[in-house]
Amino acid sequence: MKDVVEIVDVTLRDGIQNEKTFLDLDTKKRMLAAIIDAGATRIEITSFVNPARVPQMADAEALCADLPREGLRHIGLVLNHRGFARALEAGLDEVNYAIVLSDTFSQRNQGMTSAEGVALWHRLAAETRGRVGTNVTLAAAFGCPFEGEVPVARMIEVLEQVMEAAPDELTLADTIGVATPRDIEDRVGAVRARFPDLPIRLHLHNTRNTGLANAWAGYCAGVRSFDASLGGVGGCPFAPRATGNLPTEDLVYMFERSGIATGYDLDRAIAGAKALEVALGHPVPGMLMKAGGFPAPAGI
């Protein structure tokens, strides 16, 4: 029986949040259709943040008002109580709440310390009352652009506090793309050792060419859920030199050709990435969209 992984699409959230080319509502809906057509069933559709700081997310409510829902789960990223309230109001299936593991980055990203972030999580967890699924993302879980190293002990310390109100799922985010496969083994291993029943998702950035290696190391360490974006677009507006997410189609190629089911269709994912590249008007990092699958379809 084939092993299975889940690829969570973050194209319309992390993927475009830092893009200079503004994608209007119609374009987002068109891209969403391509994302679903490629095979996505769990989608981080937007973030509920200050539109003055992240203009691409200004239409969050409008986008959520008219979502295809059947067979899909939609996630909204939130950074504070106001965003959380907006996500609930918008009727999404899940909220993804981020806590940054370093105070300097946490202040820049969401105007609070990590400890304040944890305290707010406890309040949000109480307020959800089971109405939505919950994910807590530990951001900068492999390193901080301002403070440098983030020790494993720091990650576990914050996680212990988070788990006083356990979310449905934990995401470890390599926000600035510094992780190596050994880091993945170490940190996923540390989480699993402490909380063996907590589902883990990995949010990786391919800033230093280790993105797919880290995804593979995560798979080998037992992770079965991975964030990705069409064409590998993405990057955090508040982290210097942050670059793209894992390209969905590249991840699909790696897993499917390794005999692991993703539920995606590679050719449709490539078509989606190419459509996004046209919409953005500049080259995107994905490699399968340039190289093509293997073996190549007849006649290529």
Place this chain on the structure above:
Amino acid sequence: MKDVVEIVDVTLRDGIQNEKTFLDLDTKKRMLAAIIDAGATRIEITSFVNPARVPQMADAEALCADLPREGLRHIGLVLNHRGFARALEAGLDEVNYAIVLSDTFSQRNQGMTSAEGVALWHRLAAETRGRVGTNVTLAAAFGCPFEGEVPVARMIEVLEQVMEAAPDELTLADTIGVATPRDIEDRVGAVRARFPDLPIRLHLHNTRNTGLANAWAGYCAGVRSFDASLGGVGGCPFAPRATGNLPTEDLVYMFERSGIATGYDLDRAIAGAKALEVALGHPVPGMLMKAGGFPAPAGI
């Protein structure tokens, strides 16, 4: 005690063989100095091939006539008997002889079938009489651009014949960059099961974003030697849409930050990649040269 891997530099061979910008002898010597400065001790310095077909390699003898030698091992790639004789004459430390696992590609690459390639290897092995180190590369070991899938059984069948005259080392080459980590596990595992004492090197191309993932999978499967080029330049002239080797500096980052010694200095490797990019006059694929190491040096 730290684990150790070897990174074999192939910048001046595979790295530039398909480059449109011609690198003259002085530029090659300057790049070689940068490669050595970065930490390379084993270097595939050139190939002894038909200069009409691969003009960048036309100065093979001139380059080899004036090589720094102390603490270094220089390798010449050869595809036929004439190239082999030239490599011996040039006084290199090792010859790397390629056998392509599919007949169509083998004919295009070196004008003979795979079986003829094996027969020639037996002749070359007899002629070396221990004068130089020998490596046999099985090219297109993970797939062929013309014939598609190359079964593991085919690889083992050819390897069995090669091993009638055992080389010092075997290289498995993903010439067109189609391998996934599972392929690496399967094929390295098959070789090790059949010939447990045969040292294995991996020659990988990052055409489909799986390059570093494959290197990591190779490491986990017991491989300790990997080909790479500064900036990740490279590609085979006779394989459609073949792209770059693993970028040396990206590989150094992945291994060193995973606690595995490479003998390279990351900053010097990045400096070499940047110098090569200037010499070639176009962007190269390496990512560390854009993102920088981590943690960043003070003041960045």
